[in-house]
Amino acid sequence: MAGEAGAVSQAKTSNTKERLIAAARDLMIERNAAEFSLQEVAAKSGLNSALVKYHFGNKDGLLLAILQRDAEKSLAQVERLLARDIPATEKLRAHIAGIIDTYGRYPYMYRLVHLLMRERGEEEAAQVLRFFVEPLARFQKEILQQGVASGEFKPVNEGFFYHAVGSACDALFSWHPGARRIWGVSQMNDAVRKRYSDFVVDLVVNGVARR
C-alpha cells in the first residue's frame, strides 16, 4: 500500500510539474521571449506560485527544466535520424529542417540556451552544455563524418558548423518583425517557415558538398 501511495504522489508531482512547465512554455511562446513572472505561471496553470519554488527552486530552475524537456525531444529525433540507413546528405537535410521546425514550435529555445549559458552562473551554463549542446554537437559531427567518409562532404570544423548553422536556423525567428517586413514577409506562417527552411538547407548542404 505504501508503494501505491508513493506512486500516486509521484504521479501528482509529475502532473504538477508538467502543468507548470506547460504554462511557462505557453507564456514564452505568446511573448516570443523568456519573460514571465512566477505569478503569471501560477495564474496560467491555476496552481500556486510557491509550487514553482518547491519543484524547481526558482525561475532559472524552471527554465532549465523546460529546455531539458525540449532538448530530450530534439535529441531523440536526431538519434532516430542518425540510425537510418540513408546518405549523409539526406540526413543533413532532414536534420537542418528538423532544427528549424523545432524553433518554429518553440521559438524561445535558442534564446533560452543563450540566456542560460551567458547570463546565469557557470553551473547553469555547464548543465545546458551537458544536456543539450554537447550531445547535439556530437550527433552533428557523426552526420558530417559519415558524409566525409562517403565522399559527399568536404571536411569542416564541426564546432564552427554547429555555431554558424544553429544560428542561421534561428535567425528567422529572432529578428524583429520590422526587419522581416522589408523582405515581403510580414507575418510568420508555415509557408514562410518552409521557404526559409528550404533556403537554409540548400545553403548549408551545398556549402559543405564536395564538388
Next chain:
Amino acid sequence: MAGEAGAVSQAKTSNTKERLIAAARDLMIERNAAEFSLQEVAAKSGLNSALVKYHFGNKDGLLLAILQRDAEKSLAQVERLLARDIPATEKLRAHIAGIIDTYGRYPYMYRLVHLLMRERGEEEAAQVLRFFVEPLARFQKEILQQGVASGEFKPVNEGFFYHAVGSACDALFSWHPGARRIWGVSQMNDAVRKRYSDFVVDLVVNGVARR
C-alpha cells in the same frame, strides 16, 4: 568672431560626444554586452553623466549613436567594395570576411541591433532599420544580383540570405566561452577569427554558387 566662437563650441560639443561614445563602446567591448550605467560612462570618460542626457537624451540615445557611427563605417566599406570591378564571388567573399572582421572589432554590434530593434520602442526599431539594416541589405542584394546576372550564383531570397548569413557571422562572438571550449577553441584570437571567417565564407559562397 561670432562664427569663430560658434566653430569652437561646435568642436567642443563634437569632442565631448566622441569621448562619451568611445567610453561606452570600450565598456561594451570589455563586457561583451550592452551593459553599462551612465555613471560608468562618466567615470571612464572623465566627464559628467549629465552630459549624456544633454547630448543623447538617455542611454538608448547613446546606444543608437554608437551603432550609427559603427554602421556608417561598415556601410562605407561595403559601398567601396561594390564599386570595384571584380567578380561577384570575390565581392561576396570580401563582404562576409568584412562582416566578421567588424564583429570582431565591435563584438557588441549584432546584439545592439537586436536590443534596439526588439526590446525598445517602434521608433528605435525604425531608426536601426533605416540607417543600418535596409542599406546593408540593399548592398547585399546588389552583390547577389550581380552574381546571378554573371551566372556565378543561383537566385536566392535576399532577405533570407541577410538574416541567415548575418546571424552565422555573429555566432562565434555571441556564444558562451564554454561552448567554444568543447571545440578546442578556448580563447578568441585573430587566428580563430580568421579560421571561422574562412569557414563561413566558404560555406556561403559554395552555398549560393551555381554548379
